[in-house]
Amino acid sequence: MRTIRPAPSPSLLAGIALAFLVAMPAVPAAGQTPIPGTTVSLDAPAGFTLSSAFSGLENKQDGSTITITELPSEAYADLAQVFSNAKVAAESLAPRGIRIDRREQYVVGDRQVPVLIGTERSSGGDVGKYMALYQGDMTVLITINAFDARVLTPGLVEATLKSVRLAAAAPLEQKIAQLPFSFSPAAPFRVQDTIGGSGVLLPVSGDPNPTGLMPVVIIARALSAISPSSSVSLVAQQMLRGIEGFEDATITTGEETEFAGGPGYRLEAVAVERTAVLFVRIPPDGVYVRLAALGETAALQKVMPAVMNIAQSVSIR
Numbered sequence: 001m002r003t004i005r006p007a008p009s010p011s012l013l014a015g016i017a018l019a020f021l022v023a024m025p026a027v028p029a030a031g032q033t034p035i036p037g038t039t040v041s042l043d044a045p046a047g048f049t050l051s052s053a054f055s056g057l058e059n060k061q062d063g064s065t066i067t068i069t070e071l072p073s074e075a076y077a078d079l080a081q082v083f084s085n086a087k088v089a090a091e092s093l094a095p096r097g098i099r100i101d102r103r104e105q106y107v108v109g110d111r112q113v114p115v116l117i118g119t120e121r122s123s124g125g126d127v128g129k130y131m132a133l134y135q136g137d138m139t140v141l142i143t144i145n146a147f148d149a150r151v152l153t154p155g156l157v158e159a160t161l162k163s164v165r166l167a168a169a170a171p172l173e174q175k176i177a178q179l180p181f182s183f184s185p186a187a188p189f190r191v192q193d194t195i196g197g198s199g200v201l202l203p204v205s206g207d208p209n210p211t212g213l214m215p216v217v218i219i220a221r222a223l224s225a226i227s228p229s230s231s232v233s234l235v236a237q238q239m240l241r242g243i244e245g246f247e248d249a250t251i252t253t254g255e256e257t258e259f260a261g262g263p264g265y266r267l268e269a270v271a272v273e274r275t276a277v278l279f280v281r282i283p284p285d286g287v288y289v290r291l292a293a294l295g296e297t298a299a300l301q302k303v304m305p306a307v308m309n310i311a312q313s314v315s316i317r
Helices: 075-083 086-096 154-162 173-175 232-242 298-303 304-312
Strands: 041-043 054-059 065-071 097-108 113-120 127-135 139-144 193-195 199-203 214-221 248-257 262-271 273-280 289-296
Touching: 041 113, 041 139, 065 193, 075 086, 086 097, 097 127, 097 154, 097 193, 113 139, 127 154, 139 154, 173 193, 173 232, 214 273, 214 304, 232 248, 232 262, 232 273, 232 289, 248 273, 273 304, 289 298, 289 304, 298 304
Parallel strands: none
Antiparallel strands: 054 065, 065 139, 097 113, 113 127, 127 139, 193 199, 199 214, 214 289, 248 262, 262 273, 273 289
Protein backbone atom coordinates (compact mmCIF):
# COMPACT_ATOMS: atom_id res chain seq x y z
CA MET A 1 0.00 0.00 0.00
CA ARG A 2 1.39 3.38 -0.94
CA THR A 3 2.07 5.86 1.81
CA ILE A 4 -0.09 8.99 1.80
CA ARG A 5 1.72 12.08 3.03
CA PRO A 6 0.22 15.48 3.73
CA ALA A 7 3.03 17.29 1.93
CA PRO A 8 3.59 17.10 -1.83
CA SER A 9 5.37 13.81 -2.05
CA PRO A 10 5.90 11.13 -4.69
CA SER A 11 5.41 8.50 -2.00
CA LEU A 12 1.78 8.46 -3.25
CA LEU A 13 3.02 6.84 -6.54
CA ALA A 14 6.65 5.62 -6.01
CA GLY A 15 7.97 6.32 -2.57
CA ILE A 16 10.64 8.79 -3.70
CA ALA A 17 11.16 11.60 -6.18
CA LEU A 18 13.78 14.11 -7.06
CA ALA A 19 15.29 15.49 -10.17
CA PHE A 20 18.48 16.23 -12.03
CA LEU A 21 18.52 19.34 -14.21
CA VAL A 22 18.25 18.25 -17.85
CA ALA A 23 18.32 20.52 -20.87
CA MET A 24 15.63 19.33 -23.29
CA PRO A 25 14.01 20.54 -26.50
CA ALA A 26 10.64 22.19 -25.87
CA VAL A 27 8.76 20.07 -28.41
CA PRO A 28 8.51 16.30 -28.95
CA ALA A 29 10.77 14.74 -31.52
CA ALA A 30 9.07 13.25 -34.56
CA GLY A 31 7.38 9.98 -33.74
CA GLN A 32 7.42 10.52 -29.99
CA THR A 33 4.40 9.95 -27.75
CA PRO A 34 3.38 12.95 -25.63
CA ILE A 35 1.95 11.95 -22.24
CA PRO A 36 -1.28 13.97 -21.84
CA GLY A 37 -1.37 16.41 -18.96
CA THR A 38 2.40 16.26 -18.39
CA THR A 39 5.55 17.88 -19.76
CA VAL A 40 6.87 14.52 -20.96
CA SER A 41 7.13 12.90 -24.36
CA LEU A 42 9.14 9.77 -25.16
CA ASP A 43 9.62 6.89 -27.56
CA ALA A 44 6.95 4.37 -26.59
CA PRO A 45 8.24 0.77 -26.58
CA ALA A 46 6.40 -1.67 -28.84
CA GLY A 47 3.19 -2.91 -27.25
CA PHE A 48 2.78 0.11 -24.95
CA THR A 49 -0.21 2.43 -25.24
CA LEU A 50 -1.41 5.47 -23.31
CA SER A 51 -3.13 4.53 -20.05
CA SER A 52 -6.56 5.88 -19.15
CA ALA A 53 -5.94 5.26 -15.43
CA PHE A 54 -2.69 7.20 -14.87
CA SER A 55 -0.19 9.46 -16.60
CA GLY A 56 1.95 7.13 -18.64
CA LEU A 57 1.98 4.00 -20.77
CA GLU A 58 0.97 0.41 -20.15
CA ASN A 59 1.43 -2.97 -21.80
CA LYS A 60 -1.90 -4.70 -21.37
CA GLN A 61 -0.43 -8.07 -22.32
CA ASP A 62 1.99 -8.44 -19.40
CA GLY A 63 1.03 -5.54 -17.09
CA SER A 64 4.29 -3.57 -17.43
CA THR A 65 3.91 0.19 -16.92
CA ILE A 66 5.76 3.45 -17.47
CA THR A 67 4.37 6.03 -15.04
CA ILE A 68 5.03 9.76 -15.02
CA THR A 69 4.93 11.63 -11.72
CA GLU A 70 5.35 15.40 -11.79
CA LEU A 71 5.94 17.56 -8.73
CA PRO A 72 6.66 21.25 -8.19
CA SER A 73 10.20 22.22 -9.15
CA GLU A 74 10.84 23.08 -5.47
CA ALA A 75 10.68 19.36 -4.63
CA TYR A 76 14.12 18.87 -6.17
CA ALA A 77 16.13 20.41 -3.33
CA ASP A 78 14.76 18.10 -0.61
CA LEU A 79 14.83 14.94 -2.72
CA ALA A 80 18.08 15.17 -4.65
CA GLN A 81 20.20 14.17 -1.68
CA VAL A 82 18.39 10.85 -1.38
CA PHE A 83 18.45 9.98 -5.05
CA SER A 84 22.09 10.88 -5.51
CA ASN A 85 23.24 8.14 -3.13
CA ALA A 86 22.39 4.51 -3.87
CA LYS A 87 22.82 3.41 -0.26
CA VAL A 88 20.54 6.11 1.10
CA ALA A 89 17.99 5.43 -1.64
CA ALA A 90 18.05 1.71 -0.83
CA GLU A 91 17.46 2.40 2.85
CA SER A 92 14.63 4.81 2.07
CA LEU A 93 12.81 2.46 -0.33
CA ALA A 94 13.32 -0.84 1.51
CA PRO A 95 10.31 -0.32 3.83
CA ARG A 96 8.14 -0.02 0.73
CA GLY A 97 9.25 -3.38 -0.60
CA ILE A 98 11.64 -1.91 -3.17
CA ARG A 99 15.20 -3.24 -3.35
CA ILE A 100 17.76 -1.00 -5.02
CA ASP A 101 20.57 -2.99 -6.61
CA ARG A 102 22.50 -0.14 -8.20
CA ARG A 103 22.51 3.44 -9.35
CA GLU A 104 23.47 4.45 -12.89
CA GLN A 105 23.62 7.65 -14.89
CA TYR A 106 22.34 7.95 -18.44
CA VAL A 107 23.43 10.72 -20.76
CA VAL A 108 20.36 12.64 -21.93
CA GLY A 109 21.16 15.70 -23.99
CA ASP A 110 24.16 17.25 -22.30
CA ARG A 111 23.24 16.09 -18.79
CA GLN A 112 23.73 13.01 -16.62
CA VAL A 113 20.37 11.62 -15.45
CA PRO A 114 20.47 9.45 -12.28
CA VAL A 115 18.64 6.13 -12.45
CA LEU A 116 17.88 3.70 -9.63
CA ILE A 117 17.58 0.05 -10.67
CA GLY A 118 16.20 -2.81 -8.60
CA THR A 119 13.08 -4.86 -7.94
CA GLU A 120 9.80 -4.48 -6.09
CA ARG A 121 7.94 -7.26 -4.32
CA SER A 122 4.44 -8.01 -5.60
CA SER A 123 1.90 -10.77 -5.18
CA GLY A 124 3.08 -12.28 -8.47
CA GLY A 125 6.79 -12.14 -7.64
CA ASP A 126 9.55 -9.58 -8.08
CA VAL A 127 9.00 -6.83 -10.65
CA GLY A 128 11.88 -5.02 -12.32
CA LYS A 129 12.02 -1.40 -11.13
CA TYR A 130 13.68 1.56 -12.83
CA MET A 131 13.37 5.15 -11.55
CA ALA A 132 14.81 8.07 -13.49
CA LEU A 133 14.70 11.73 -12.44
CA TYR A 134 14.56 14.85 -14.56
CA GLN A 135 13.78 18.50 -13.99
CA GLY A 136 12.40 21.04 -16.39
CA ASP A 137 9.49 23.27 -15.46
CA MET A 138 8.49 20.42 -13.15
CA THR A 139 10.30 17.82 -11.07
CA VAL A 140 9.72 14.62 -13.06
CA LEU A 141 10.00 11.02 -11.88
CA ILE A 142 9.63 8.29 -14.50
CA THR A 143 9.08 4.84 -13.02
CA ILE A 144 9.21 1.72 -15.16
CA ASN A 145 7.75 -1.51 -13.79
CA ALA A 146 8.95 -4.39 -15.95
CA PHE A 147 6.93 -7.55 -15.35
CA ASP A 148 8.64 -9.45 -18.15
CA ALA A 149 12.32 -8.78 -18.87
CA ARG A 150 11.82 -10.23 -22.34
CA VAL A 151 9.34 -7.44 -23.12
CA LEU A 152 11.28 -4.63 -21.45
CA THR A 153 14.94 -5.57 -21.73
CA PRO A 154 17.50 -3.42 -19.88
CA GLY A 155 18.65 -2.04 -23.22
CA LEU A 156 15.11 -1.06 -24.22
CA VAL A 157 14.52 0.56 -20.82
CA GLU A 158 17.70 2.61 -21.19
CA ALA A 159 16.74 3.69 -24.73
CA THR A 160 13.27 4.69 -23.52
CA LEU A 161 14.62 6.78 -20.65
CA LYS A 162 17.17 8.44 -22.92
CA SER A 163 14.41 9.38 -25.37
CA VAL A 164 12.58 11.56 -22.83
CA ARG A 165 11.91 15.15 -23.81
CA LEU A 166 10.38 17.80 -21.55
CA ALA A 167 8.17 20.64 -22.74
CA ALA A 168 6.65 23.57 -20.87
CA ALA A 169 4.44 22.66 -17.92
CA ALA A 170 0.85 21.85 -18.82
CA PRO A 171 -1.80 24.22 -17.43
CA LEU A 172 -3.33 22.99 -14.18
CA GLU A 173 -6.78 22.95 -15.78
CA GLN A 174 -5.54 20.52 -18.43
CA LYS A 175 -3.99 18.23 -15.83
CA ILE A 176 -7.21 18.22 -13.81
CA ALA A 177 -9.20 17.35 -16.95
CA GLN A 178 -6.95 14.30 -17.46
CA LEU A 179 -7.74 12.83 -14.02
CA PRO A 180 -9.78 9.59 -13.97
CA PHE A 181 -12.32 11.23 -11.66
CA SER A 182 -14.04 14.58 -11.27
CA PHE A 183 -14.49 16.64 -8.09
CA SER A 184 -15.35 20.11 -6.89
CA PRO A 185 -13.03 22.01 -4.52
CA ALA A 186 -14.58 23.67 -1.48
CA ALA A 187 -13.12 26.63 0.43
CA PRO A 188 -10.80 26.87 2.27
CA PHE A 189 -9.25 23.98 0.27
CA ARG A 190 -7.74 24.78 -3.13
CA VAL A 191 -6.17 22.66 -5.83
CA GLN A 192 -2.37 22.84 -5.60
CA ASP A 193 -1.47 20.26 -8.25
CA THR A 194 -2.24 16.83 -9.64
CA ILE A 195 -0.12 13.82 -8.72
CA GLY A 196 0.97 11.36 -11.38
CA GLY A 197 -2.18 11.86 -13.44
CA SER A 198 -4.20 9.79 -10.96
CA GLY A 199 -4.42 12.05 -7.90
CA VAL A 200 -4.88 15.63 -6.76
CA LEU A 201 -3.62 17.59 -3.75
CA LEU A 202 -5.78 20.22 -2.04
CA PRO A 203 -4.20 22.08 0.90
CA VAL A 204 -6.16 24.72 2.82
CA SER A 205 -3.79 27.49 1.71
CA GLY A 206 -0.27 27.83 0.41
CA ASP A 207 1.92 24.74 0.58
CA PRO A 208 0.95 21.93 2.96
CA ASN A 209 2.81 22.14 6.25
CA PRO A 210 5.67 19.58 6.29
CA THR A 211 4.70 18.68 9.86
CA GLY A 212 1.36 17.37 8.63
CA LEU A 213 -0.64 19.67 10.95
CA MET A 214 -2.19 21.90 8.27
CA PRO A 215 -5.35 20.26 6.87
CA VAL A 216 -5.02 18.79 3.40
CA VAL A 217 -7.23 16.65 1.16
CA ILE A 218 -5.81 14.07 -1.24
CA ILE A 219 -7.99 12.31 -3.81
CA ALA A 220 -6.59 9.50 -5.94
CA ARG A 221 -7.58 6.55 -8.06
CA ALA A 222 -5.56 3.33 -8.01
CA LEU A 223 -3.14 2.52 -10.83
CA SER A 224 -4.30 -1.10 -10.97
CA ALA A 225 -7.33 -3.15 -10.01
CA ILE A 226 -7.98 -5.30 -6.98
CA SER A 227 -10.74 -7.90 -6.69
CA PRO A 228 -14.11 -6.12 -6.81
CA SER A 229 -15.27 -8.49 -4.07
CA SER A 230 -12.58 -7.27 -1.66
CA SER A 231 -13.83 -6.06 1.71
CA VAL A 232 -13.96 -2.29 1.39
CA SER A 233 -13.67 -1.88 5.17
CA LEU A 234 -10.52 -4.02 5.24
CA VAL A 235 -9.04 -2.16 2.27
CA ALA A 236 -9.77 1.16 4.01
CA GLN A 237 -8.02 -0.05 7.16
CA GLN A 238 -5.00 -1.17 5.15
CA MET A 239 -4.83 2.25 3.50
CA LEU A 240 -5.04 3.94 6.88
CA ARG A 241 -2.13 1.87 8.18
CA GLY A 242 -0.15 2.97 5.13
CA ILE A 243 -0.42 6.65 6.08
CA GLU A 244 2.75 7.81 7.80
CA GLY A 245 2.10 8.29 11.49
CA PHE A 246 -1.15 6.31 11.46
CA GLU A 247 0.31 2.81 11.51
CA ASP A 248 -1.04 2.24 15.04
CA ALA A 249 -3.72 4.92 15.12
CA THR A 250 -6.97 4.41 17.01
CA ILE A 251 -9.95 4.05 14.67
CA THR A 252 -12.83 6.11 16.06
CA THR A 253 -15.31 5.76 13.19
CA GLY A 254 -15.93 3.02 10.66
CA GLU A 255 -19.13 3.03 8.66
CA GLU A 256 -20.63 2.35 5.26
CA THR A 257 -21.34 5.47 3.21
CA GLU A 258 -22.03 6.65 -0.32
CA PHE A 259 -18.87 7.80 -2.06
CA ALA A 260 -17.80 8.40 -5.68
CA GLY A 261 -21.15 7.35 -7.09
CA GLY A 262 -21.67 4.12 -5.17
CA PRO A 263 -21.39 2.23 -1.88
CA GLY A 264 -18.18 2.98 -0.03
CA TYR A 265 -16.67 3.14 3.41
CA ARG A 266 -15.58 5.94 5.75
CA LEU A 267 -12.90 5.66 8.43
CA GLU A 268 -11.78 8.20 10.99
CA ALA A 269 -8.70 7.71 13.14
CA VAL A 270 -6.62 9.69 15.64
CA ALA A 271 -2.84 9.52 16.07
CA VAL A 272 -1.57 11.79 18.87
CA GLU A 273 -2.47 15.33 17.67
CA ARG A 274 -3.51 14.41 14.13
CA THR A 275 -6.70 13.02 12.64
CA ALA A 276 -7.22 11.17 9.35
CA VAL A 277 -10.57 10.81 7.60
CA LEU A 278 -10.61 8.29 4.75
CA PHE A 279 -13.28 7.54 2.14
CA VAL A 280 -12.90 4.48 -0.12
CA ARG A 281 -14.98 2.95 -2.90
CA ILE A 282 -14.22 -0.22 -4.90
CA PRO A 283 -16.19 -0.01 -8.17
CA PRO A 284 -17.07 -3.04 -10.32
CA ASP A 285 -13.78 -2.77 -12.26
CA GLY A 286 -11.76 -3.01 -9.02
CA VAL A 287 -9.86 0.24 -9.65
CA TYR A 288 -10.63 1.86 -6.32
CA VAL A 289 -10.85 5.56 -5.57
CA ARG A 290 -10.08 7.12 -2.20
CA LEU A 291 -10.07 10.47 -0.45
CA ALA A 292 -7.92 11.22 2.58
CA ALA A 293 -8.29 14.33 4.75
CA LEU A 294 -5.41 14.84 7.18
CA GLY A 295 -4.42 17.45 9.71
CA GLU A 296 -4.19 18.59 13.31
CA THR A 297 -7.37 17.37 14.99
CA ALA A 298 -8.91 20.73 15.98
CA ALA A 299 -7.92 22.39 12.70
CA LEU A 300 -9.34 19.53 10.62
CA GLN A 301 -12.57 19.54 12.61
CA LYS A 302 -13.14 23.19 11.70
CA VAL A 303 -12.98 22.43 7.96
CA MET A 304 -14.86 19.11 7.99
CA PRO A 305 -17.95 20.62 6.29
CA ALA A 306 -15.71 21.48 3.33
CA VAL A 307 -14.15 18.00 3.41
CA MET A 308 -17.62 16.45 3.27
CA ASN A 309 -18.61 18.69 0.35
CA ILE A 310 -15.51 17.64 -1.59
CA ALA A 311 -16.11 13.95 -0.79
CA GLN A 312 -19.71 14.18 -1.96
CA SER A 313 -18.58 15.73 -5.26
CA VAL A 314 -16.15 12.95 -6.27
CA SER A 315 -17.28 10.96 -9.32
CA ILE A 316 -15.44 8.33 -11.37
CA ARG A 317 -15.13 9.24 -15.04
